[in-house]
Every structure is written in structure tokens, then in C-alpha cells.
Amino acid sequence: MAPTDPHDVTPTVIDSRERRAWAYLAAVAEPPAASIARLVDAVGVRDAARAVRSRRFPDGHQAVARSTASRHHLVDPDQDLLVVDRLGGRLITADDEDWPAWALHGLSTAETSARGGPPLALWTRGPGSIEGATERAVALVGSRAATGYGTRMTAVLTNGLVDRGRCVISGGAYGIDGAAHRAALAAGGDTMAVMACGLDIDYPTDHGLLFDEIARVGTIVTEYPPGMTASRHRFLARNRLVAALSKAVVVVEAGHRSGAKNTAAWARRLGVPLGAVPGPATSAMSVGCHALISDGDAVLVGDVAGLERLVAPDGSDALSSTPAERGETDPFEARVAAALGTRGGVTLAEIARACDADTGRVRSTLARMEVHGRALSDGATWGPPPR
Amino acid sequence: MAPTDPHDVTPTVIDSRERRAWAYLAAVAEPPAASIARLVDAVGVRDAARAVRSRRFPDGHQAVARSTASRHHLVDPDQDLLVVDRLGGRLITADDEDWPAWALHGLSTAETSARGGPPLALWTRGPGSIEGATERAVALVGSRAATGYGTRMTAVLTNGLVDRGRCVISGGAYGIDGAAHRAALAAGGDTMAVMACGLDIDYPTDHGLLFDEIARVGTIVTEYPPGMTASRHRFLARNRLVAALSKAVVVVEAGHRSGAKNTAAWARRLGVPLGAVPGPATSAMSVGCHALISDGDAVLVGDVAGLERLVAPDGSDALSSTPAERGETDPFEARVAAALGTRGGVTLAEIARACDADTGRVRSTLARMEVHGRALSDGATWGPPPR
Structure with a gap:
């Protein structure tokens, strides 16, 4: 048994020293913490954790002192790992085979890392492989105040994505996010919720049962340690992960100031294909989508075929077509x-x-x-x- | 009294020889008749009419023989002028001050003239100046099978255009066309219907009262002489005039195979700014609009402000803003x-x-x-x- 392989950790076993070091570092500064990532790169994860705990930082890594000043003595990695373990979850890092290294690579460029680089670690619940899911993932995002039309379009697109074996990523919020997760579950498909709080926190509270259901068949993922609550800047940081982990992002409905436009901006920054669903010009919830299309930031996506063209313009990345598209009758x-x-x-x-x-x-x-x-x-x- | 000035012709006066020659040539071949236009350019309108009638064509103008073969002995220009006169209409040509020469200029390029050049003449009803109207005209076109949403968007855009003193051009058909004319009339604005048949024919028949109302305050215009009925190829030829006479063309609703897409193609060809109104992705009547936007052929137009940006990106051609936009309270x-x-x-x-x-x-x-x-x-x- 390799103690560093998270799949082999049984619920009551105390984690390896490396894992405890990762868990400590993943909680000791507000993610994303680029200074800690640089320290780990320089001295390794165990020495990095030791340096933070002992407040003795190697030359050139004083930034870590600042980012960890308020939490270094409060974080209990054993407790965090135990909480997540009890939820059936685990911590994955760049040391794990399942780490979605390729998807997160886009967060390491000069432009993107300045606005929040790759996560140091990810806390996840669910039976699936994160890396496997991201290879076939499409994000459907949008307004929390979705209209009936938006909810319906979310279901239509989700059904099409599930038909094609794709994983539907969203942010677990009210409105379009919840509609996407629910439609994916109802169609027996895969779905991933990227959260802006710890795995032990249900945000929004009403979505507790939904999150349990997602964790049963799909994936819940967050860079925030247990106990960390959702907040505005965490929603924004979360949005970059939604975009990074997806092959395409589609904004289904967005008002004038919707947070979905932030996810859209991250998709643009990361070079992830961006789509937007048109709607009635009279609908305030389609204003953001129409602006994205008008400004040339997003491609108009009216159906799942258009969505697939967005993901794979030449059909190269198309996973599986429906029987009818293959000329067969189901x-x-x-x-x-x-x-x-x-x-x-x-x-x-x-x-x-x-x-x-x-x-x-x-x-x-x-x-x-x-x-x-x-x-x-x-x-x-x-x-x-x-x- | 200048006998060639159409405004001075009293109902019972026999028209001048030039006008009779124009009326004859405008009816003797299926419009648009480029060969006749060339003959008029070469020998003048009266000699051109004489050549067609006598079947003696100058060298290099044999094409006129073919295009006029079936009608040259049937056309009665006096009768046509009388019919139009009784409708309160008139014939205008390049000899008239009101000829929209600038608007029609785009139809004289190599590409556009091959597909149907400028009209030889225009038969019109209504008190307004055609040239004046085209200087502030925007076309709203779309499916005959308009939805409630499309009709509503047509009214919203028309009201905005009327507010700005624009003339709303359309094709007089069922659906979006009729909604545009009606909304313009209801708002006390100017509107122009470009027809695919003679002025004495109401097509569609149900729109007879609408046409009378348009002719009372706006303009009805056609290149077809009295008695000529609407047909498929005349709708297509008419569409080029709708596009040419407009400062911008907006497709409000269009199905997969809507004729509005033909008008849109003419706008593209003529360099007339083209817009399309988004709608529910689930609506078959928005499929054509979404395709125009997706393919980069049309700009997404969601409201009248967007439409004005389409007409005048730098505000240069903006005619008049609303009192509120000028910072005044109406x-x-x-x-x-x-x-x-x-x-x-x-x-x-x-x-x-x-x-x-x-x-x-x-x-x-x-x-x-x-x-x-x-x-x-x-x-x-x-x-x-x-x-």
C-alpha cells in the first residue's frame, strides 16, 4: 500500500506526512496562494509546511510570511483531512495521478497567474476522476435569477451534453447552475460542482441534498479547506476554476451585472471557447448573453449541435454523437x-x-x-x- | 408649367412624350431590365421607346429585342399612367428630382448589376419624397409567420425608429412586414412599402386597407407596372430594392428558409449594415436570425439603441434622439x-x-x-x- 495514494487511504488511517503537509499548506493562506506554490517548488512540500509553521522562511520567500500570518497557528490538517474523509472526500494535489494538470496549466501564464494562479490543492467528493471529467467537461453557467426559459435551455443543452457523454460543470448556485446539475443527474449523466467554500459547507444551504446527490455520482470540487465559508472574492476565484476545468463555457442567461460574465472573462483569458445562449431581446436575463455575443466575446449557441461545434470546430474532440446523428435509429x-x-x-x-x-x-x-x-x-x- | 414634372400633371392630362416613353419602357420587359437601361443611356428615352416599338435596334443592343419580345405590342403606357394616376400615384425616373439616385447607386456595381441592377423607373403612391425617405430609412423585415414575440419586437423597434424620425421600410407582407408598417402608422411615423407587383394590385389582398393607409401618409413603391402580379422571382427582385433604399436592414424573425434571408444577402452585397434580432433559441422563427449572427453576417440588435449604433456607429447619421436622450424631459x-x-x-x-x-x-x-x-x-x- 502506497500511503501517498489517496485511493488507498481507509477512513480511519492517519494520512501520510506529505498529505498532512499539503493539507496544512492548502489551508494556511487564502487560495490561490502563489507564494506558497513557489515555496513548495523550491523546497518541497514537507519543508515548505515546516517553514510556515516555524515562521522561518528561506530567502526570497518572505511573501509567504504575509499570506500565512493570520492562520499559521490555527490550521489543523489532521482535523481537515478527517472532516473531508467523513464526507467521503479526499485531498488531491499535483502529486496525485488524478490531478488535472493539463486543464490547470492555463492558470500558470503570466497574465492568469497575476489574477490567481493554479490551485495548490483540490478537496473533492465523489467517485469519479477529476482529470477524466475535465477531459470531457462543458460548463453551463448563468444567472441565479434564471427565468423559465433559461432553466429550460439549460435542461435542453444538458440533455444533449449527457447524450454525448460529457460532464456538465457548474457552480452549484441557484438558477442556471442548479438547473444544470439537476438536469445532468436526471438524465443519468456526469456533473461537477465547483464550490466557493469548504466541502463541509452547503452553499446555498437549500442545495445540501443536491450536493449529496452530485457527490454520489459526480464530483464536488473546491480549493477551500473545510470550514471556509463562501464570499464574494471566493466566487470570483471559483469562477476561474470553472473555466479552467472546462473544454468550453456557455453562459445560458446573464443579467447586466451577472457573475456569469466573470466566468466568461476567465474563459476568454484562458482561451477556453466561450458561448452564450440568445434569448428574447425583451428579457433582462438575456442582456448579458447578448452583450457577450455583440461584443464578439462569445459565440451564439442555440442548441447542443452549436455547442459541440464550439468545443470541437472540426469534430476532433466530439466524444460521441447520438444514434440519429450517426444515421442510426435508436x-x-x-x-x-x-x-x-x-x-x-x-x-x-x-x-x-x-x-x-x-x-x-x-x-x-x-x-x-x-x-x-x-x-x-x-x-x-x-x-x-x-x- | 413644365410638362415633364410629374407633380404638375393633373389627373386627366395626357402625359408628356418623355413620360410615356419611360412608362412604355418600364413595362415592356420584366424588371430589372439592364439591356433597356443601356439603350436609354445610348440613345435617350424617346428613341429607346421608338426602337423597341418598331423592333429596330441600334447595333450592340440586340439583347433588348429578346427582353421585350413578348410584351412590346401589348404595353399601353397611357393606360398604365392613367391607372396609377387614378390611384394618386406617379411614375418617377432618373429624370425626376425625387429619384433616389444615391441609394440606388449600389445596384450599379459589377456584382450587383449582374444579379439585378437599378430599376429603370419606380411607380409610387403617397405624399412623401422617396429620396427624402431613403435618407432616413431603416428596413425591418422578417417571416410572414411571425410569432407574438416577433410582432412585439417589431413594434418596439418601430416605435424607437419613429421616435428618431426615421422611415420604416418593409415589404408589405404578412407577419413582420405588416407589423412594421402598422406600428409606424400607429405611432404617427413615416413608412414605405416596397411591393413585388403593380400599384393597382393588393398583395396580400387582406392588406388593401393597410396599403391605402400607407399611401395616405407614407409611400408605396414598386418597379412593376400596373397589372403585374406578385411572383416568387419578383419577391426576390423586390428584396434588393428594400435593401438598397435602406440605411440599415434588420431581420426581426426568420425561419430556416425565410425570404428575409434573401433581403439580408442583398444588404450584405450592397454594404448596407445588417442586423438581426435574437430570440428564444427554442423558436423556429429565430433560427434564421441566430444563423445570421453566428455566421458573422449580421450584428445582434436587441433594442433601438443597438439599431442606431448599426446605422451610425459614430453617431454621425443619427437623426434625432429622444427628449430623454438629449437630457430633456418630454x-x-x-x-x-x-x-x-x-x-x-x-x-x-x-x-x-x-x-x-x-x-x-x-x-x-x-x-x-x-x-x-x-x-x-x-x-x-x-x-x-x-x-
């Missing part, structure tokens, strides 16, 4: 189509009965069919597309 | 604002009563206030903006 979809009849007006429950299938599967199939114009809903019932 | 608007109260829930009739004004004026003021975020409607009643 047998289950054919049954659902038959259940729609020619006149429509059929409820979800009726279709599920006719197909002898559970409503979840039927709902996700209908959503995909709707995206591709092969089914139409009036909100209450379903039918075939017009003509 | 006294009537101030009365309407007072009538809205602080809680809202006031009907149009109640506001009109409170302001001692007719509902038409109140409606147009409310529309302008709504565009600028100074009034809010729930569909039934009006109130002040939120907060």
Missing part, C-alpha cells in the same frame, strides 16, 4: 415516437406506459428528440413535430 | 409617468383619462417609455419600472 426512440402518435396531446405517463419504460428514461429521450426537432411539447403534453 | 411623458403612480396596475384608458389625451398618443408614449425602461407592462396594465 430503437427506444422509435418506440417513443410511435407512442406520440400523429396528433400528439400525449402525457409523459401515457408514453411511459405505452413504451413499458420508466418516466425518467422517457423524459430524457423526449428531451433529446425535442432538441433535434423530432418531438414537440406544449408544456403539458407531447406530440410529433409539426408537419 | 412634458407629456412626465404626465404619463405621473399617471403610472408608484404601484402600477393602471390601464391605458385610465392613463389617457388622467392625462386628458387620446389613447393613441398615450400608447405611443408608453411604448417609447417601455423601450427605454421607464414604464413596464404586464400585458394588461401599466406601471413604473421595478425599483
Whole structure:
């Protein structure tokens, strides 16, 4: 058993010295802490932790003294690791195989590191591989005050992404974020929530059950140690991780001053393809999206096909197309189509009965069919597309 | 009295020989007839008409023989002029002061003339100056199968254009076209309908009263002589005139195969600024607009301020701003604002009563206030903006 491999740590085992050093350094300064990263690079993680604790810093690393001044005697790495362990979580660092090094690389340039470099470590919950998820991740972000239209577009895009085997990343917030996570879970897909607080804190509180569900099948990730609460500057720092960990960022709805525009700015800075969903010009929640498109900052994304073109303009990164796109007929979809009849007006429950299938599967199939114009809903019932 | 001046022709007077020659040539070949334009340039209008009638063409002008073969003995210019005269209309040509020479100049380039050059003549109804109108014209075009959203956006943009003293050009069709003309008339503004048939034909038939109303205060214009019915290729030829006569073209709604995209292509070809209004990504009637924006062919236009930036990026061509934009308070608007109260829930009739004004004026003021975020409607009643 290699004691530094987080997958082999059993719940009650005291972590290795390296891991305790990482946990200490990850909590002793407000992330992102570039000065600590430089110290670790220079002397290694255990000596770096020792230097901070003993307040004896190597020449040229006095910045660490300032960034750790208020917390160096308060941090208890054993306690933090235990709290996260009890949540079924773990700490991963550049020493771990699962570290998403390539995705985070963009945060190390001169421009991006000045505004917040890569995280020193990530605290995560969930069964999946972070690196694996980021290789097929698309972020859907947007206003907390989402409209029905925005929520619906989030579900439509999420269903399409899940169909293609993508991981849907968002920030766990109210509105578009929550809609994205929920739609991904409902469609049986992968989703990742990037948080602006410790893993032991549910922010927003109402999303506690949602976070538990995400952690059960997907991933929750944060650079903040246990106990650290969400705050405005942490939302902004979190947004850079959402953009960095994604192959593309799509703003579904954003008001004039939405935080989603900050995530969008990070995507631009990192060279991550940025999309925005158009909406009614009369909707205040589409103003931010329209501004991003007008200003040439974002590509207009109206459907999942457009989203895939954004991720992979030449189809190189396309993961998997739907059966229909491959020119095949999905047998289950054919049954659902038959259940729609020619006149429509059929409820979800009726279709599920006719197909002898559970409503979840039927709902996700209908959503995909709707995206591709092969089914139409009036909100209450379903039918075939017009003509 | 100068007999060639159309303004001086009384209803029963036989027109001058030049005018009869123009009327003959304008009807003897399917417009646009570049070969006839070249013949007129070469020999003058009266000799050109004589050549066509006698079938004796100068060297190098044999193309005229072909384009006039089927109609040369059928056209009766006196009759055409009489029909138009009875409608209160007239024929204008490059000989007239009101000829929009500058606007039509773009149709004379190598690329555009190959696809349909400038019109030889224009048959028009209405009191206004065509050239004057084109100097301040913006075209709003779109699908005949407009949605409620599209109709509403057309009204919002039209109200803003009328506020700024612009002429709203469209094609007189169902849907967006009709909504643009109606909104302009309702707001007491100027509007121009460019038709794909003779002035004596109402196409669509249901719009007969609308055309009469447009002709009463605005302009109806066509290059087709009386009796000529609308047809597919005439719609396409008409679209080039809509684009040429406008300072900017905005597609409000367009389906996947909407004719509005043809007008948009003409705008691109002519270098006329092109805008498109975004809409719900779920709306089939916004697909064409989103494609124009995505492909970089059109600028996203979400409100009348964006539309004005499209027409005049540096404000150079801005005609007149609203009183509020000039930093003034419109006294009537101030009365309407007072009538809205602080809680809202006031009907149009109640506001009109409170302001001692007719509902038409109140409606147009409310529309302008709504565009600028100074009034809010729930569909039934009006109130002040939120907060």
C-alpha cells in the first residue's frame, strides 16, 4: 500500500506526512496562494509546511510570511483531512495521478497567474476522476435569477451534453447552475460542482441534498479547506476554476451585472471557447448573453449541435454523437415516437406506459428528440413535430 | 408649367412624350431590365421607346429585342399612367428630382448589376419624397409567420425608429412586414412599402386597407407596372430594392428558409449594415436570425439603441434622439409617468383619462417609455419600472 495514494487511504488511517503537509499548506493562506506554490517548488512540500509553521522562511520567500500570518497557528490538517474523509472526500494535489494538470496549466501564464494562479490543492467528493471529467467537461453557467426559459435551455443543452457523454460543470448556485446539475443527474449523466467554500459547507444551504446527490455520482470540487465559508472574492476565484476545468463555457442567461460574465472573462483569458445562449431581446436575463455575443466575446449557441461545434470546430474532440446523428435509429426512440402518435396531446405517463419504460428514461429521450426537432411539447403534453 | 414634372400633371392630362416613353419602357420587359437601361443611356428615352416599338435596334443592343419580345405590342403606357394616376400615384425616373439616385447607386456595381441592377423607373403612391425617405430609412423585415414575440419586437423597434424620425421600410407582407408598417402608422411615423407587383394590385389582398393607409401618409413603391402580379422571382427582385433604399436592414424573425434571408444577402452585397434580432433559441422563427449572427453576417440588435449604433456607429447619421436622450424631459411623458403612480396596475384608458389625451398618443408614449425602461407592462396594465 502506497500511503501517498489517496485511493488507498481507509477512513480511519492517519494520512501520510506529505498529505498532512499539503493539507496544512492548502489551508494556511487564502487560495490561490502563489507564494506558497513557489515555496513548495523550491523546497518541497514537507519543508515548505515546516517553514510556515516555524515562521522561518528561506530567502526570497518572505511573501509567504504575509499570506500565512493570520492562520499559521490555527490550521489543523489532521482535523481537515478527517472532516473531508467523513464526507467521503479526499485531498488531491499535483502529486496525485488524478490531478488535472493539463486543464490547470492555463492558470500558470503570466497574465492568469497575476489574477490567481493554479490551485495548490483540490478537496473533492465523489467517485469519479477529476482529470477524466475535465477531459470531457462543458460548463453551463448563468444567472441565479434564471427565468423559465433559461432553466429550460439549460435542461435542453444538458440533455444533449449527457447524450454525448460529457460532464456538465457548474457552480452549484441557484438558477442556471442548479438547473444544470439537476438536469445532468436526471438524465443519468456526469456533473461537477465547483464550490466557493469548504466541502463541509452547503452553499446555498437549500442545495445540501443536491450536493449529496452530485457527490454520489459526480464530483464536488473546491480549493477551500473545510470550514471556509463562501464570499464574494471566493466566487470570483471559483469562477476561474470553472473555466479552467472546462473544454468550453456557455453562459445560458446573464443579467447586466451577472457573475456569469466573470466566468466568461476567465474563459476568454484562458482561451477556453466561450458561448452564450440568445434569448428574447425583451428579457433582462438575456442582456448579458447578448452583450457577450455583440461584443464578439462569445459565440451564439442555440442548441447542443452549436455547442459541440464550439468545443470541437472540426469534430476532433466530439466524444460521441447520438444514434440519429450517426444515421442510426435508436430503437427506444422509435418506440417513443410511435407512442406520440400523429396528433400528439400525449402525457409523459401515457408514453411511459405505452413504451413499458420508466418516466425518467422517457423524459430524457423526449428531451433529446425535442432538441433535434423530432418531438414537440406544449408544456403539458407531447406530440410529433409539426408537419 | 413644365410638362415633364410629374407633380404638375393633373389627373386627366395626357402625359408628356418623355413620360410615356419611360412608362412604355418600364413595362415592356420584366424588371430589372439592364439591356433597356443601356439603350436609354445610348440613345435617350424617346428613341429607346421608338426602337423597341418598331423592333429596330441600334447595333450592340440586340439583347433588348429578346427582353421585350413578348410584351412590346401589348404595353399601353397611357393606360398604365392613367391607372396609377387614378390611384394618386406617379411614375418617377432618373429624370425626376425625387429619384433616389444615391441609394440606388449600389445596384450599379459589377456584382450587383449582374444579379439585378437599378430599376429603370419606380411607380409610387403617397405624399412623401422617396429620396427624402431613403435618407432616413431603416428596413425591418422578417417571416410572414411571425410569432407574438416577433410582432412585439417589431413594434418596439418601430416605435424607437419613429421616435428618431426615421422611415420604416418593409415589404408589405404578412407577419413582420405588416407589423412594421402598422406600428409606424400607429405611432404617427413615416413608412414605405416596397411591393413585388403593380400599384393597382393588393398583395396580400387582406392588406388593401393597410396599403391605402400607407399611401395616405407614407409611400408605396414598386418597379412593376400596373397589372403585374406578385411572383416568387419578383419577391426576390423586390428584396434588393428594400435593401438598397435602406440605411440599415434588420431581420426581426426568420425561419430556416425565410425570404428575409434573401433581403439580408442583398444588404450584405450592397454594404448596407445588417442586423438581426435574437430570440428564444427554442423558436423556429429565430433560427434564421441566430444563423445570421453566428455566421458573422449580421450584428445582434436587441433594442433601438443597438439599431442606431448599426446605422451610425459614430453617431454621425443619427437623426434625432429622444427628449430623454438629449437630457430633456418630454412634458407629456412626465404626465404619463405621473399617471403610472408608484404601484402600477393602471390601464391605458385610465392613463389617457388622467392625462386628458387620446389613447393613441398615450400608447405611443408608453411604448417609447417601455423601450427605454421607464414604464413596464404586464400585458394588461401599466406601471413604473421595478425599483
